[in-house]
Amino acid sequence: MRIFTLLLALVLALPIGAFAQAKLNVVTTTEDLGALAREIGGDKVTVAALAKGYQDPHFVDPKPSFILAVSRADALIVVGRELEIGWLPPLLTSSRNSRIQQSGKGYLDASSNVRILEIPTGQITRAMGDVHPLGNPHYWLEPGNGRRIAQSIRDKFSELSPGNAAYFAQRYGDFDTRLAAAEKRWDAAMAPYKGTKIVTYHRSWPNFMERFGLEVMGYVEPKPGIPPSPSHTIELIDEMKRQGAKLIVVEPYFDLKTPQSIATQVGGKVLVLAPSVGGTKEATDYIQLFEYDVNQLAASLKQITGK
Amino acid sequence: MRQTRFALAALVAATLVAAPRDAAAQAAGQAQQIQQQIDQLRREFNDRLGALEAQLAAMQGGQPAPSPPAQPPAAPPTTTVDVPPGAAGAGGPSGPLPVYGAATAGSKIFNPDMAVIGDFLGAAGRNRVDPQPALEMHESETSFQAIVDPYARADFFVSFGQEGVELEEGFLTLTALPGGFLTKVGKLRAAFGKVNTLHNHVLPWTDRPLVTRNLVGGEEGIDDAGISVSRLIPAGTLFLEATGEVYRGDSAESLFRSSTRGDLAYVAHLRGYHDITESTNVDLGASYSYGHNPSGIVGGVDLGRFTTNLFGVDATLRWRPLTRAIYHQFVGRSEVIWSDREQFEGRQRSMGYYVSGDYQFARRWWVGGRYDRSERAEDASLFDRGGSAILTYWPSEFSQVRGQYRHTRYADAPDANELLFQFQFSIGAHGAHPF
Numbered sequence: 001m002r003i004f005t006l007l008l009a010l011v012l013a014l015p016i017g018a019f020a021q022a023k024l025n026v027v028t029t030t031e032d033l034g035a036l037a038r039e040i041g042g043d044k045v046t047v048a049a050l051a052k053g054y055q056d057p058h059f060v061d062p063k064p065s066f067i068l069a070v071s072r073a074d075a076l077i078v079v080g081r082e083l084e085i086g087w088l089p090p091l092l093t094s095s096r097n098s099r100i101q102q103s104g105k106g107y108l109d110a111s112s113n114v115r116i117l118e119i120p121t122g123q124i125t126r127a128m129g130d131v132h133p134l135g136n137p138h139y140w141l142e143p144g145n146g147r148r149i150a151q152s153i154r155d156k157f158s159e160l161s162p163g164n165a166a167y168f169a170q171r172y173g174d175f176d177t178r179l180a181a182a183e184k185r186w187d188a189a190m191a192p193y194k195g196t197k198i199v200t201y202h203r204s205w206p207n208f209m210e211r212f213g214l215e216v217m218g219y220v221e222p223k224p225g226i227p228p229s230p231s232h233t234i235e236l237i238d239e240m241k242r243q244g245a246k247l248i249v250v251e252p253y254f255d256l257k258t259p260q261s262i263a264t265q266v267g268g269k270v271l272v273l274a275p276s277v278g279g280t281k282e283a284t285d286y287i288q289l290f291e292y293d294v295n296q297l298a299a300s301l302k303q304i305t306g307k
Numbered sequence: 308m309r310q311t312r313f314a315l316a317a318l319v320a321a322t323l324v325a326a327p328r329d330a331a332a333q334a335a336g337q338a339q340q341i342q343q344q345i346d347q348l349r350r351e352f353n354d355r356l357g358a359l360e361a362q363l364a365a366m367q368g369g370q371p372a373p374s375p376p377a378q379p380p381a382a383p384p385t386t387t388v389d390v391p392p393g394a395a396g397a398g399g400p401s402g403p404l405p406v407y408g409a410a411t412a413g414s415k416i417f418n419p420d421m422a423v424i425g426d427f428l429g430a431a432g433r434n435r436v437d438p439q440p441a442l443e444m445h446e447s448e449t450s451f452q453a454i455v456d457p458y459a460r461a462d463f464f465v466s467f468g469q470e471g472v473e474l475e476e477g478f479l480t481l482t483a484l485p486g487g488f489l490t491k492v493g494k495l496r497a498a499f500g501k502v503n504t505l506h507n508h509v510l511p512w513t514d515r516p517l518v519t520r521n522l523v524g525g526e527e528g529i530d531d532a533g534i535s536v537s538r539l540i541p542a543g544t545l546f547l548e549a550t551g552e553v554y555r556g557d558s559a560e561s562l563f564r565s566s567t568r569g570d571l572a573y574v575a576h577l578r579g580y581h582d583i584t585e586s587t588n589v590d591l592g593a594s595y596s597y598g599h600n601p602s603g604i605v606g607g608v609d610l611g612r613f614t615t616n617l618f619g620v621d622a623t624l625r626w627r628p629l630t631r632a633i634y635h636q637f638v639g640r641s642e643v644i645w646s647d648r649e650q651f652e653g654r655q656r657s658m659g660y661y662v663s664g665d666y667q668f669a670r671r672w673w674v675g676g677r678y679d680r681s682e683r684a685e686d687a688s689l690f691d692r693g694g695s696a697i698l699t700y701w702p703s704e705f706s707q708v709r710g711q712y713r714h715t716r717y718a719d720a721p722d723a724n725e726l727l728f729q730f731q732f733s734i735g736a737h738g739a740h741p742f
Contacts, residue, residue: 052585055629062742063588064546064580071487071539086740093460096539098483103457126705126734151343226703227670253630255670 024161027073027100029084030057031278032140033110033149035286037077039175040153044164050091053278056253058130058225062087067094075160076100077153080111083137108156111137114145117206129223141275142207143183146286150175182287186212186294193301197245199236199262201254204275212294217245220259228258240266246304249297251275271300419453419461422735424508432725436691436717437520439727443469446507450738458483464506475506475530489537497529497558498537498550498576499594500619500642509741511638511665511699513711513729517679517691518659522646523617524559529574529596531558537576546580556598561684563598566609572598586628594619602650602685613649615684639664646684657682659690665697673699679715689718706732 024045028034034049041047048069051060057079070076070091078084092101099106111134119135120128139145154172158165194213201220209216218239222232240246246268248259252275259270273293274280283289301307428445447467454460459481466475478493496504502519507526515526523529533554540547552574556565563572575595582588596617603611620643627636643660659681667673675697682690693715700708709729716722 052629055632059633059740061625061627061632062739063582064548064578064590065544065582065588068539068544068546082737085737090739090742093480093482094489096482096484096487096489098458101457101482102454126703130704253632255631255634 024157025072025074026077027069027075028077029079029088030140030276032276032286032289033077033079033153035277035289036146036150037153037157039286040150040168040171041157042167042171044161044167045157049278053274053276053283054252054280056251057083057276058086060084060087062090064094066091070095070100071097073097073100073106075106075108075156077108077110077156079137079140080109081116081134081137081139082132106156106160108152110149110152111139113152114139114148115142115207117210118203129221130225132224136203136206138204138275139207141205142211143179143186143290144211145207147176147179179287182290186290189294189298190214192307193298193305196247196301196305197243198247198249199240199245201248201250201259204251205249205273208293212297214297217243220248220250220254220262233258233262237262237265240268247271247300249273252279269300269304271296273297417453419451419463420736422450422733422738424448424450424731424733426507427730428513429728430725431727432723433721434715434723434725435720436715436723440469445469448475448506448508450736452736455479487538491535494530494532495535495552495554497531497533497552497554497574497596498535499523499529499574499596499617500576500592500621500644501623501640502642503528505741508731508733511663511673511675512677512695512697513709513727514695514713516642516661516663516677516681517693517715518642518644518661518681521681521691522644522657522659522684524562527559529554529558529562529572531555531563531572533572535574544581546578548578548580550574550576550578552576554598558598561601562615564601564604564609565599566604570599570609572596587624587626590621590623590625592619592621594621600648600650602648611649611651613651615649616647617644618647619644634667634670636667637664644681648684650685655685655687657684657687671701673697673701675699683718691715691717693723705734706730 023043024041026034026037026041026045026047028037028047028049030051031049031053034047037045037047050066050069051057071094073095078088095101098104101107116135116139118132120131120133124131124133140149150172154168157168161168190212195215197215197217198209199218199220200209200216203219203221203224205216218236220228220233220236222229240262246263246266248263248268248270250256250259250270250272252272256270256272262268263270272280273296274283274289277283277286277289279289280292282292424447425444426446426448427443428439429442430439431441445468449463449465449467451463451465452461459479461477461479463477464475465477466473474494476494476496478491478495481488481490481492484490496506498504500523502510502515503523515528519525519528531554533552535550535552537548537550540549554563554572554574556563556570556572558572565571573596576592577594578590578592580588580590594617596615596619598615599609600613600615603609603613605611622641624639625636626638639662641660641662643658646655646657646659648655648657659679661677661679661681663675663677665673665675675695677695677697678692679694680690680692682688693713695711695713697709697711699710702708707730709731711727711729713725713727714722715725
């Protein structure tokens with residue numbers, strides 16, 4: 001009892017972790033959002049991303065070290081669309097930080113003005129696997145959406161730090177210009193392969209493939225979040241042979257065994273692409289992410305199609 | 308005229324000197340502004356189009372017109388009606404009125420996230436001390452969780468068990484208190500060690516360790532109405548959290564019992580966590596609890612006024628390689644608990660612990676083991692020990708099948724060899740992954 005009172009007094013007496021800083025302390029759930037926040041924020045912000053680019057963003061442990069990061073944040077940028085549903089809510093609750101609660105000024109859901117694909121219509125059940133009722137959350141893999149996310153970030157930063165609004169606007173303009181120039185390059189690189197049919201492991205790539213004109217004709221997973229089954233794999237192999245699909249795109253956090261055996265069966269190729277900044281060491285920022293993925297994809301398609 | 312020309316020249320010169328570098332940025336800024344205007348117009352157009360289409364559909368009473376593909380996610384169209392004839396000009400509203408109660412409205416959207424987790428247990432073999440039925444729907448845990456207002460959230464866990472309905476937990480969490488205090492008010496599983504805080508469905512076993520059964524009130528544990536306050540202690544990169552809790556003083560059958568309002572129970576917990584690498588981390592805790600025990604109650608009167616002090620330390624080591632996080636991980640855990648219990652026969656000082664390890668060796672498979680040893684709280688001279696081997700299969704994130712072989716050597720009863728099995732399944736809202 002006495003120990004308890006003593007402990008309580010000790011805790012109460014400790015200073016509050018006040019973190020009044022000149023720089024905006026930004027936490028993002030993924031490295032992609034972190035990279036975009038750096039593009040806009042420059043040296044007026046410090047950015048920390050929670051999930052690494054090479055880990056499955058659906059399955060992230062809500063580590064207490066993340067609570068520490070979130071507790072000190074002035075702004076929290078999330079992917080939304082229930083991507084982080086398994087790990088973000090406990091972090092928010094334990095953060096003791098009202099600024100970045102959903103009702104707070106510092107909270108930004110990056111999906112608010114982007115183009116979302118695969119929004120389910122009608123009744124959905126878990127018989128469809130781990131479906132996202134609010135649409136496919138891998139929307140950052142498309143430069144147009146990247147631009148829209150950057151706009152949201154610019155607006156949020158300007159709201160939180162009005163004195164730097166012009167700086168953020170200028171940084172956005174610069175990013176926009178560089179992205180537009182890079183897009184021309186990527187479009188040119190991918191142009192010969194328009195309409196080529198490919199297979200992906202998870203449904204991480206609808207925005208990306210649509211943007212660059214590739215057609216995803218099947219998935220290694222029988223249903224989202226459900227590991228490959230023999231019967232589905234056999235069906236997929238038959239379908240790939242029938243439609244002449246030869247390339248299987250895999251995220252770095254999935255096992256390559258099944259994709260490899262499918263590729264052997266159809267005489268195709270497995271390609272590990274980075275779904276996020278940091279997914280491979282070359283993907284150091286948002287533009288480099290596409291640079292890497294587009295170059296890898298174009299090289300593989302060239303090899304396969306001979307174009 | 309000359310003056311004008313001079314002013315113009317000066318202006319041009321000033322522009323050239325001041326902002327040659329900004330010219331590009333300015334152009335980009337203008338382009339961006341135009342782009343924004345276009346986006347704005349497009350949005351407005353889409354919204355208006357959506358509204359008109361919905362109106363048309365409502366008039367035709369048929370299917371809503373197919374929306375154009377590849378449209379940005381506009382706000383759901385608001386259905387409107389015109390002000391009834393005659394109402395205009397009487398100081399009432401004019402123009403179109405929104406129709407409430409349409410598909411987008413309804414109070415349903417404020418319903419809490421709901422889920423039900425079923426826990427079906429089976430047992431084979433013989434156990435004289437702790438006999439479980441051959442088959443039982445052990446628990447159906449229903450959860451209701453939502454944000455209350457900008458300052459708080461609420462979580463309810465109602466457990467439908469073999470003996471009836473029980474509020475396992477039901478509490479308000481104040482998330483926006485100044486000073487970094489996280490406060491919970493309601494019925495709570497106390498922050499004493501690790502196992503006491505965990506609901507059945509997140510345990511890596513079908514049962515709870517012997518030390519929980521012998522010293523910390525069994526499956527129910529320290530679970531009482533009270534107030535919990537916790538705070539982070541600044542310690543650089545180390546996560547350090549201190550928790551203090553006050554409870555009414557009624558937990559489990561044998562643990563705490565309050566006879567007067569002043570017989571409160573207390574819990575204090577200190578947790579330290581550190582990332583050793585990005586895939587390995589260590590989680591340490593120290594706990595203390597105090598309350599009145601029921602051993603002094605004779606004929607409904609607390610003659611003895613006896614109390615129990617509980618001390619605990621816990622350690623968890625986790626390893627989960629990030630690039631293969633969905634295929635492999637290891638969790639090693641141990642808790643040691645000391646009980647200091649006053650009784651008529653004198654003070655009993657008992658100790659117990661468990662050590663467990665669980666390894667995920669494939670996407671859907673876990674294997675684990677646990678060693679238990681614990682003295683009895685009422686009689687420290689008696690001790691039980693046991694060991695378990697566990698195999699778990701996860702068809703998906705929402706269901707699991709588990710088998711556990713358990714051998715227990717009781718101090719005062721024949722050894723028990725049992726095969727326990729469990730089906731767990733969850734429907735409803737996607738809960739947070741346990742950590």
